[in-house]
Amino acid sequence: MTCPDYKDLMMGYLDDELDDAQKQSFEDHLASCQDCSGELEGFRELKQITDQVALVEPEDKIWQDYWSGIYNRVERRIGWILFSAAAILLLIYGGFRLIEALIKDPTVDIILKAGLLAIIAGLAVLFVSVLRERIHFWKRDRYKDVRR
Ligand SMILES: [Zn+2]
Structure with a gap:
């Protein structure tokens, strides 16, 4: 040879x-x-x-767990965003209806009316702030997931 x-x-x-x-x-x-x-x-x-x-190189199983883990987290996050948004919207809607009724009612004290208006305004601010925070974290986490 x-x-x-x-x-x-x-x-x-x-x-x-x-x-x-x-x-x-x-x-x-x-x-x-x-x-x-x-x-x-x-x-x-x-x-x-x-x-x-x-x-x-990770095994297929590890990749599957990895991706389903991300999927679960995204799913839970979206669920949480929808839940909080809906809850806050309902609260605000209910609050406005209540305020409307109370403000139209001449027997309700002006201080109670002002207090209720302040609560509604506070809720609206909170709603925007929570929503912005959620969207911010969601974007950042999604970016982190892709980068990892
Ligand atoms: Zn040789």
Whole structure:
């Protein structure tokens, strides 16, 4: 056999796929041939690197958990945003109806009216602020997820 023949055996040797006779003859050749043993060394290093890369790559299961985790978090976040928005809207709507009724009622004290108006105004400010905060965190977290 000549060097090119042995080079054909090289990958099989690295993957331990040669039969005993092939292995023996390849090792005998390596002992006497600088060229082939040097090339084998290079392949061995390359194989080590590619094996390491393969090890670092997460399993399919891990990816699935990873993506379903993100999905769950996004789902919960959207649920929470809808819930808070709806709750606050209902509160404000109910509040306005109540205020409307109270303000039209001449028997209700002016201070009570002013207090109720202040509560409604406060709720409206809170609503905007919470909504902005939610949207801000949602955007930021989504960005973080993609970047990770
Ligand atoms: Zn050789």
